[in-house]
Amino acid sequence: MKSTRTSSPLAAGRTALDRLRGWLRWFVGVVVRKRTYANVAYLLLAFPLGIGYFTVLVTGIAIPAGLTFGLVDMARTEPVALLIAGIPLLLVLLCIGIPTVLVVLFASVELTALERVLADRLLDTDIPTADPAPTLRERVRRLVFDRGTWKGVGYLGSKFVLGLATFFLLAFGVTFTFVLVAAPLHYRNQLVGIHLGGPVEFVPELTYQHAGWVIDVVSPVPLSLAEGELISFYIDSLGEALALSAIGVLVGLVVLHLFNAVAWLFARYTELLLRDTQPSIFSEPPE
Structure with a gap:
């Protein structure tokens, strides 16, 4: 019984190790x-x-x-x-x-x-x-x-x-x-990275139309992404x-x-x- 209990965890460890290697x-x-x-x-x-x-x-x-x-x-x-x-x-x-x-x-x-x-x-x-x-x-x-x-x-x-x-x-x-x-x-090299060539701006707009009525809802706050670096790979x-x-x-x-x-x-x-x-x-x- 003692050898069985001892070998069982060892066998499970070997199986897990074999799976990891695989x-x-x-x-x-x-x-x-x-x-x-x-x-x-x-x-x-x-x-x-x-x-x-x-x-x-x-x-x-x-x-x-x-x-x-x-x-x-x-x-x-x-x-x-x-x-x-x-x-x-x-x-x-x-x-x-x-x-x-x-x-x-x-x-x-x-x-x-x-x-x-x-x-x-x-x-x-x-x-x-x-x-x-x-x-x-x-x-x-x-x-x-x-x-x-x-x-x-x-x-x-x-x-x-x-x-x-x-x-x-x-x-x-x-x-x-x-x-x-x-x-x-x-x-x-500080130039290595992902850059935007120019600014990107997005203005959220919602249009509702029903029975001849048209309502345009424009967000007062535009979403903008300035020109510049997005991701940098600079390491010194x-x-x-x-x-x-x-x-x-x-x-x-x-x-x-x-x-x-x-x-x-x-x-x-x-x-x-x-x-x-x-x-x-x-x-x-x-x-």
Whole structure:
């Protein structure tokens, strides 16, 4: 009984110590894991790809949308002119607008296929696709009426916003970590920090409108942030700079884990929207 009581706390201590070692190994090991850098590569690609997707979608939608708006506006404001210019505009819409939409939808299917490949290679996902269309006619029909096509269009459109947010996250995380780690190189430089280039002023305003009555309530005290320094990294001794550098290493590890977490969210989001979308025509051509 005595040996059992003695060994039980020792065993519990060893178990806790092993768990602590495992957690530390996992936390510090983020630097040497290939998955970390694959995730970072995916996040780096998100912003330029998002800009490209946004450009393709906006350009393709603007042409038929502009022609349609012109016809509707002409019919509403100048119905007589519609009799003269309506037929040419309608022909342009049929000959240019509709083919443009089909080309954009085809491009969106191929771009969603590219996104699946990137997610599979860099985020270690496994996104199933829909069964390939057996004929070219069925491929065209699915291009317009298949739910997966429009899910892909929504995903590509959202990639611009997500890529922009990811770019700011990467830029801030890397810059902030570098400034801390490199503290011994600039520890007597008073210009190192985060500064405002000019004053920022905000005037709270509340507008109430009801039955033709409009009441504007403006705060008499504006909120302002003067031009100057927000955060300073100025240190005047080498010892403090080395301590700050050590903190920067810890912050860098946390930032890498944050990047992995964001990449994991990207993977789940991509799986949710791109599941059962149409495969690429180049990998699964119709007969």
